Amino acid sequence: MARIPVAQRRRDFIDAAVEVISSHGIDGATTRRIAEQAQANVAMLHYCYDSKEDLFADVYEYVSGKYREVIEGSDPHTTLPGAAQAILRGVMECYIDSRSFTATTFELVSWARRQHGDRGIAVYDQALDSLRKALQEAAAADPVAPEVIDEIAYVLATLADGFGVNWLTYGDTTAAREQMEVNCAVLDSWLTARLAAGPAKPARRKRAARA
């Protein structure tokens, strides 16, 4: 009917997949459902993608990309705490903006883990990398030990993840906005204490926590 070039069709399928995955889960996201959501045919899907796995790979990349955007595109700050605040806020706002995106991300991460093992955690890894880089840049004027950066990145991820789980579970926008503030307050009080304490934690022995 509509006669749409493959490139556009692929984008449609990715969007459709995000929607379907968020409401039916990874395994509930069948080719037929995705095709229907994209107002296309099952055969069309296989005309654009060799396999369902191929489509999911694109969805995966799309999600990764969005994270990078949000993290790198957050309001630039010259202080480490400022940058950390801005990034955390950015991610949480992005979650609130699109529940489908949030749900799909969490589905993808857990799917990738059990599907591809180590290689599957790429989204998470990449997001943490962008995170570390952004923090390091913000702290350029007043450098901080890499272990501290790692720790901050981890806390940021933890707060964002925790926020995401709750937001997905309850879906209450008003509550979510309040919780966003709470999380920012949590980050703030901890960061202040942490940066005052010095580079090394009391009981640190081995290499820094990877995440």
Place this chain on the structure above:
Amino acid sequence: MARIPVAQRRRDFIDAAVEVISSHGIDGATTRRIAEQAQANVAMLHYCYDSKEDLFADVYEYVSGKYREVIEGSDPHTTLPGAAQAILRGVMECYIDSRSFTATTFELVSWARRQHGDRGIAVYDQALDSLRKALQEAAAADPVAPEVIDEIAYVLATLADGFGVNWLTYGDTTAAREQMEVNCAVLDSWLTARLAAGPAKPARRKRAARA
């Protein structure tokens, strides 16, 4: 063969389901896989449970129960911060103890949400209720406004959830132990600041955040 009473068989199926769900996801947890894991027959499963859904309901209850146990059974403390610390530690330790349990919990929560909508968030709701109750008890000597209790419960849940996601993703026990300490430090610094600040947050207007 073995001739096992239904009651025991059911318990076996629940354990098997937890294992299979954690490694294959909810939808990957097929009756045949669960049966195999329980060293039983597919037909046996339907002899014990009318449907797969029935089995999952039991798994759901099992998970809920374990949360209640962990929260209510955490070391009793007379101070609010002490109790909060103990509970957070208890939950995180429980996660580290059993990755299957952790994974299954997260799978169940997301499955329940998209499957049963509001009714599906029961695990999360019940856990938060136990949490609030435990905190309230700990603060009996020096009462705190219910909004503050709610806020603390939310932060506790957020830190636990965030920890869980990371632990599931990387599965590094050593890192997880370090991160457990970080999360405790985060809770500690925020709680101190929060309890010093007074009952109401600066920009609070509506009812307290539900979770």
Place this chain on the structure above:
DNA sequence: CATGAAGTTGGGCATTTGTCTAAGTCACGA
């Protein structure tokens, strides 16, 4: 206008899934 590439589609295939049926097999009280 012819033509061939690009896009579109209905129908079909093998496999997997949840569930059920009917036929066992065992333990134990009468």
Place this chain on the structure above:
DNA sequence: TCGTGACTTAGACAAATGCCCAACTTCATG
């Protein structure tokens, strides 16, 4: 010993799923 009721199992069933094929439509270009 002989039921009788509790447990066990192989096999079958329809429905759903990922993927494919062969035929059809459109349209820019020669």
